[in-house]
Amino acid sequence: MAFSKGPFRYPGGKFYALKYLEPFWLTVLHDEYREPFVGGGSVFFAKPKAKFNWINDIDSDLITTYRAIQDPVLSGKLINFLGKETATKKRHAEMKQMPVRDKLSTALRYYYLNRTSYSGITNKPAWGYREDKSSPPANWGKRILEARGGLQETKITCLDFERVISAESTNTSVLIYLDPPYYQADQKRAYTHSFLGGDHIRLAKVLKKTKFKFFLSYDDNQFIRQLYNGFNFYRLKWFYNTANLKNKKRNQGHELVITNYRIGSGNLFETL
Ligand SMILES: C[S@@+](CC[C@H](N)C(=O)[O-])C[C@H]1O[C@@H](n2cnc3c(N)ncnc32)[C@H](O)[C@@H]1O
Known part of the structure; x- marks a missing residue:
């Protein structure tokens, strides 16, 4: 199965x-x-x-990201922003420094770093994206959309x-x-x-x-x-x-x- x-x-x-x-x-x-x-x-x-x-x-950033994915409006915006991203070492370095102001920017930064860092580690993240192995930004939206379905009516706490x-x-x-x-x-x-x-x-x-x-x-x-x-x-x-x-x-x-x-x-x- x-x-x-x-x-x-x-x-x-x-x-x-x-x-x-x-x-x-x-x-x-x-x-x-x-x-x-x-x-x-x-x-x-x-x-x-x-x-x-x-x-x-x-992990509060992880939970904020789950909540953003669960929310139909926020997840739409998240998918839209991530769809314009590129997976590069330079962008990874920028994202690490990006100040977060709200749920959306926290989720954006967390998701980008999770996908492009070594082993998905967002705690002191190190660049770990591999062109030949990693899921490209174009596929991230689909994963988020599927997860949104799975998270409906789920209680999410930190x-x-x-x-x-x-x-x-x-x-x-x-x-x-x-x-x-x-x-x-x-x-x-x-x-x-x-x-x-x-x-x-x-x-x-x-x-x-x-x-x-x-x-x-x-x-x-x-x-x-x-x-x-x-x-x-x-x-x-x-x-x-x-x-x-x-x-x-x-x-x-x-x-x-x-x-x-x-x-x-x-x-x-x-x-x-
Ligand atoms: C082994 S991971 C879980 C992996 C998960 N089963 C999966 O398949 O991805 C352990 C998790 O426990 C969380 N954690 C650590 N201390 C915790 C605590 N005191 N209360 C709740 N969660 C905690 C960590 O943030 C981490 O996400």
Whole structure:
């Protein structure tokens, strides 16, 4: 099955893992879906929409850009401006310096830098557009338009993850997908907010208390296994992109999916 794509390139994005993650959202009937660490939203854009949907990230420029894409007037203007852009090193340098005054200029700058910087990293962005590989400006509008459809009637917030997990719901069944920055992160430079040891512990504490169903992606290591001792572990093996790999090939990694519900494991992963 072909999965819909989000509008961004995103460091740590899970697009390449979707076929492994799909059983985790198909197993749980839910009328509300939350993603507290949405980033580029690979899972959010790929899965069928629930009755109520809520995406969140602490990166305020990313969230302003999602909101601009969701708004029919602003997204029209954004597509129009981006359609006139060229992907050059000179323009990239200008965009980095461009003062932002409002939602539209924030979204314009963010989207341009996301598309033309190394690995889509907008935190201290470095020129990374490749004529032969990168999506050209002429294609950006189509991606934004598709994303606008996917974002209709979605709640979009810029909060710390804890508030999104702990919020009460009036719906019957809530499913939460969490994709926090890795514990043994080679992604430190990738995000605007650092996620420290205390944050990993805080996340586990909130998840231990939640009455909602959740599935959580993490890098596989002893610390995380101990932190989530007692939950269900599925070990996945896939190829992923990381922010500062020296060689440009995809790296093969082991990742855990941790849940508070069970799925039939099939043969895509090992159940631990
Ligand atoms: C691994 S990325 C998510 C990637 C996403 N699943 C995708 O497919 O593109 C982790 C995200 O967590 C966000 N983040 C970091 N600290 C956070 C916090 N305290 N609360 C909410 N989001 C946070 C980062 O800004 C980043 O976008």
